[in-house]
Amino acid sequence: IYGMIGMTIAILATVFGPEVSSNFHIIIITMLIGGSIGMVLARKVQMTQMPELVAILHSLVGLAAVLVGLANSMDPDVRFLGVELTIHDIETSLGIVIGAITFSGSVIAFGKLSGRISGSPLTLPARHWLNLGLLLIALWAGRQYILESAAGGDALTPLLIMAGVALLFGAHMVMAIGGADMPVVVSMLNSYSGWAAAATGFMLNNDLLIV
Numbered sequence: 691i692y693g694m695i696g697m698t699i700a701i702l703a704t705v706f707g708p709e710v711s712s713n714f715h716i717i718i719i720t721m722l723i724g725g726s727i728g729m730v731l732a733r734k735v736q737m738t739q740m741p742e743l744v745a746i747l748h749s750l751v752g753l754a755a756v757l758v759g760l761a762n763s764m765d766p767d768v769r770f771l772g773v774e775l776t777i778h779d780i781e782t783s784l785g786i787v788i789g790a791i792t793f794s795g796s797v798i799a800f801g802k803l804s805g806r807i808s809g810s811p812l813t814l815p816a817r818h819w820l821n822l823g824l825l826l827i828a829l830w831a832g833r834q835y836i837l838e839s840a841a842g843g844d845a846l847t848p849l850l851i852m853a854g855v856a857l858l859f860g861a862h863m864v865m866a867i868g869g870a871d872m873p874v875v876v877s878m879l880n881s882y883s884g885w886a887a888a889a890t891g892f893m894l895n896n897d898l899l900i901v
Contacts, residue, residue: 700898709894742803745876748883749796755789755886756853762893763839763849778893779839783832783852785889790856791863792882798864799872799879809869817866824859828852 704710705717728747735743759782762768770778801807814820831852838845867875891899 703898704896739804741873741876742800745796745800745803745872745879748876748879749793749800751883752789752792752794752796752879752886755785755883755890756793758890759783759786759789759893760846760849760853764846775840776836779836779845780832781889781893783835783849785886785893786849786853787828787832787856788882788889789886790853791860792879792886794857794860795864795875795882796879798861799875802864802869803872803876807865809872811868812862812865814862814866817862821859821863824855824862828855828859831855 701721705714710717731743731746763779763782768778798807802809831848834848835845835852838848864875888900891897891901
C-alpha cells in the first residue's frame with residue numbers, strides 16, 4: 691500500500707510538474723496501456739511465480755532508466771556549462787549503466803525462474819576477466835561520453851556503446867549464477883533498480899525520484 695501511494699504521488703507530481711506543459715493525452719494513453727498490462731499480469735500470476743513477476747518488473751525499471759537517460763542526453767533544452775555539465779553527464783552515465791545492468795540481468799533472472807532459460811550456471815573460461823574487461827570498456831565509453839559532451843562533439847555514440855556493454859555485463863553476470871539462487875539475485879537487482887532510479891532523479895533534478 692505504501693508503495694502504491696508513493697508511486698501515485700510520484701506520477702502525479704511528475705505529470706503536473708513544470709517540466710510537462712503539453713501532450714497530456716499521450717501520457718494518459720500510455721499510463722492506461724501500462725497500467726492495464728500490469729493489472730492483467732498481476733491477476734494471472736500464481737503466488738509461486740511471484741519472483742518471476744518481480745524480476746520482469748525490475749527489468750522495466752532498468753529499461754526506463756536507460757531510455758530516460760538517452761532521451762535526456764539528446765534533449766536540446768538541457769543546457770549546462772563547466773562543472774555542472776560534467777556532473778550532469780556523470781549522473782546520466784550512472785543511470786544508464788546501472789539501468790542497463792538491471793534490465794538485462796532481470797530478464798535473464800526471469801528466464802531462469804520461469805524455466806525459459808536453463809538454470810545451470812554458465813561458466814565461461816576466464817569469466818571474471820571478461821566481467822572486468824566489460825566494466826573497463828563501459829568506464830572508458832563513459833569517459834569518452836563526458837569528454838565529447840564537454841567538447842560539443844558526437845556524445846551519443848560512446849553513450850550507446852556504454853549502454854550495450856552494460857547490457858552484456860548484466861546478462862553474463864546473472865547467467866553465471868545457478869537458477870536456485872535467482873531469488874537472491876532478484877533481491878540484488880531490486881537494489882540496483884533503486885540506484886538507477888536515484889541516479890535518474892539526480893539527472894532530472896527530481897527530488898522525489900531521489901527519495
